[in-house]
Amino acid sequence: MSDTPTATPVSFAEFPSVTTAEWLARLSRDLKGQDPATLRWPLPDGFAVEPFYHREALAALGGPPMPLPHPVSPWLNVPALQVPTGDGRPEIDQAAAALANGADGIHFVLADASTFAVHYLAEQLPLARTFVGYTVTEKPDVLLSQLVDAAPGTALRGFLRFAPGPVPEGAELADYRTALRRCVRLTTAMPDFRALAVNGAFFGNRGATITQQIAYTISTATALLAELPDAETTAAEVAGTLHVHVAIAPSYFPEIAKLRALRRLWATLLHGFGLPASLNASLRIHAATASWTMTTLDPHTNLLRHTTEAMSAVLGGADSLSVAPFDALFAEANDFSGRLARNLSVLLREESGLGKVQDPAAGSYYLETLTDQLAQEAWTLFQQTEAAGGLPAVRGKVLDDIKAVTTETFRRIASGQQVIVGTNRFQNAKEQFSFHPKKLLRSSAFDVTRAAYPTEVLRLATAMHFERREKKSKRAAVVLLGTNTNQVIMDTFVQMLLPHERPEIAASHPLGTLSVLYSSPEEATLMYATPEQFQKFARFIYQIPAEKQHFIPPALLSSDMATLHEAVRVFGFQEMKVQGYTTEEVLARLQGR
Known part of the structure; x- marks a missing residue:
């Protein structure tokens, strides 16, 4: 249309173009002859980040990759509430208060779903309009059928995560296939509810490298896609109800690249199963600040970690985000720390405007290269895992490989090579614990x-x-x-x-x-x-x-x-x-x- 504004090309013609050779010469001069390669940052994933990147980086990738699609709406602010054994009415009331004060949804982590007051939940939080997530340890299909009964004719919004024990969910399918298939069938007509979780946070919160997190997340999804389809449930229906949980650590740029690489490999995975590409665009990622990097000592430093973690999540393309209270390791849920956690996401969206930009990491020489490297390394590890038998056959080796990484992390922390502010450096020697x-x-x-x-x-x-x-x-x-x-x-x-x-x-x-x-x-x-x-x-x-x-x-x-x-x-x-x-x-x- 004639009145539609056109974009004005951005030009910086007044600044001369600088070649890579000229940048390297300038770096060498500023480093007084020291090799710029000494500034490389080795990642635990086995490759190094270069001290700078230039336009040739995109050429090496075959040109600038396509940006991620712009979300229909910014990410959802979804605080998590721990629900102890009981009917959960106090936590449902807390959820209602949070939704009235900046939250967009709630994630209930249920110790015992069988006693949860589902009908009270439906009365207090209209399930047709409220984004609600549920984590359960047993009988996911029973809770889901109770939700359907409590709100008949309602298309639920949110997700269900089944976490049956201290192992990756995809590694323990034999006993749960019937229940998970029923979850798929119950929610096939609910496009805004994802009943199958691929729990990449399991690996991230045990100290796995980013490459391991992505590879084992894809392996978990592979197990679900391979094992669940049957005469009544198609692979496309299984894929359509999958969503991914990830834990976001404080390493700012690598965590942004992690989510982008995960989306890229998700498309490759679906293609391998012969599923339509449109399912890739509908992938939902739920991110949460990592428990792996939280501290009990000097706990207010967790607020700073959570800030970088939340920014990495939303800039990397997460669809929903849970920020943990800074004192979650030792304190009961309370209004003060809960409000700070909830408002962190609100600040990033309302005051920083991070939800208004489509794929802000797109086009960055550094981030595009890092995304590609992580995707390649993770896909190689994924193929090795599948060649060894895949999950659950190689569950023990997967956990042993993660344990080897965490042992090295503990060594690095002990030697001071890896810093945890307030814990192994810049400690508060006079700290008074607010807990016993x-x-x-x-x-x-x-x-x-x-x-x-x-x-x-x-x-x-x-x-x-x-x-x-x-x-x-x-x-x-x-x-x-x-x-x-x-x-x-x-x-x-x-x-x-x-x-x-x-x-x-x-x-x-x-x-x-x-x-x-x-x-x-x-x-x-x-x-x-x-x-x-x-x-x-x-x-x-x-x-x-x-x-x-x-x-x-x-x-x-x-x-x-x-x-x-x-x-x-x-x-x-x-x-x-x-x-x-x-x-x-x-x-x-x-x-x-």
């Missing part, structure tokens, strides 16, 4: 699958020890620090010593053993034990009969001094040797005393 360390360590809900956990648990345990010593408590305690944490302690301690203070230090303990801290009013001793030794020890202290097979020892065990000291001796715990230093000296130095 003993209660937290005893809590089964305390998340021990985090990068900062080995460092945190040592700090919490030693703080308890010094407090017990000052109060001259008549009891003793054994704190489970984690697997191989003594090596973390050793590495951290050595980094704190001046060169002339570094004698030959004995090896801490055999790999694969558990690290513990024995604490009495008189002394603290770092020890190690096999998992079997600690299991028997914990059963003895808590008088757990042998016939009770499923017993998970708590992280903190306490008893009278005589009983605990004798049990430590009987069950064969070995003292960690730090040549030239007592345990008390090591702990005091680590605590900044």
Whole structure:
């Protein structure tokens, strides 16, 4: 039409074009002859990020890739609420208040879906208009049928995530295929509700590299697409109800590229199954700030991490976003931290305008190259995983490979090569905990699958020890620090010593053993034990009969001094040797005393 405004070409003719050779020459001059290659940033994924990128980068990709499609609406702000066993009415009321104050939807994480007040939910949150997500640990089809019954004739909005246990969902299909197929059939006519989740966050929140996260996410989707179709359920119907959950860490640009690479490989996956390309455009990604990178120490730093994580998610193309409260690791849900988490997404959308730009990362020499590299590396790993049998056949190897990465991460944190602000650098030596360390360590809900956990648990345990010593408590305690944490302690301690203070230090303990801290009013001793030794020890202290097979020892065990000291001796715990230093000296130095 004649009155339609036309775009004016952007030109910067007043600035001369600069070639790559000229940029390199300028870099060399500014670096005083040092090779610019020394500025390369090696990623845990096995390749390096260059110090700068130029237009040739896009030529190497075969030209600028097409931008992601512009979303119909900006991402949805979807806070997550933990619902303990019960009817969930208090959490439903919290959800209604959140929706009235900036949230666009709610994600209920249900401890027991069988008792959830579905009809009360439908009364308080009209399900035809409200975006609601549900995470359940069993019988996903039962909850879904209850929702359909509670709002007859209503096309639900939101998603369902079935998380049956501590394994990738796609790796445990045999027992759940019937239930998941029923979920597909119940929601086939609900285009705004996705009943099958591909849980990439499982891998991200256990410390996997970005390449591993993408590859194993695609492997999980492959298992679902291969196993679920039957005479009544087509592959297209399965694909149409899939959505992806991802965890977003603070590494800003790589996380943006992760989501873009995931969308690119999703199209390749669907093509491999002979499914229409239109299904790729309908892929929905639900992003959440990563629990892997959250900290208990100096917890307000989590607000800063969540800011970069949220920006990476929305700039990378997430369709919905959950920002965790900064104190979620140790505090009950509360209005203050919940409001800060909810408003972070509101600020990015309303004040920063991040939802108004189509694929803001498109065309960046750096981000387009990084997206392509991650996609290629992830696809190679995906093919290797499938060639080995795919999920669930290679579940053990997948988890072992992730464990190898996390072990290296713990080493890097201990040595100071990887910084966690407030935890292993720039610590607040006078920090006063807003929680009770003993209660937290005893809590089964305390998340021990985090990068900062080995460092945190040592700090919490030693703080308890010094407090017990000052109060001259008549009891003793054994704190489970984690697997191989003594090596973390050793590495951290050595980094704190001046060169002339570094004698030959004995090896801490055999790999694969558990690290513990024995604490009495008189002394603290770092020890190690096999998992079997600690299991028997914990059963003895808590008088757990042998016939009770499923017993998970708590992280903190306490008893009278005589009983605990004798049990430590009987069950064969070995003292960690730090040549030239007592345990008390090591702990005091680590605590900044």
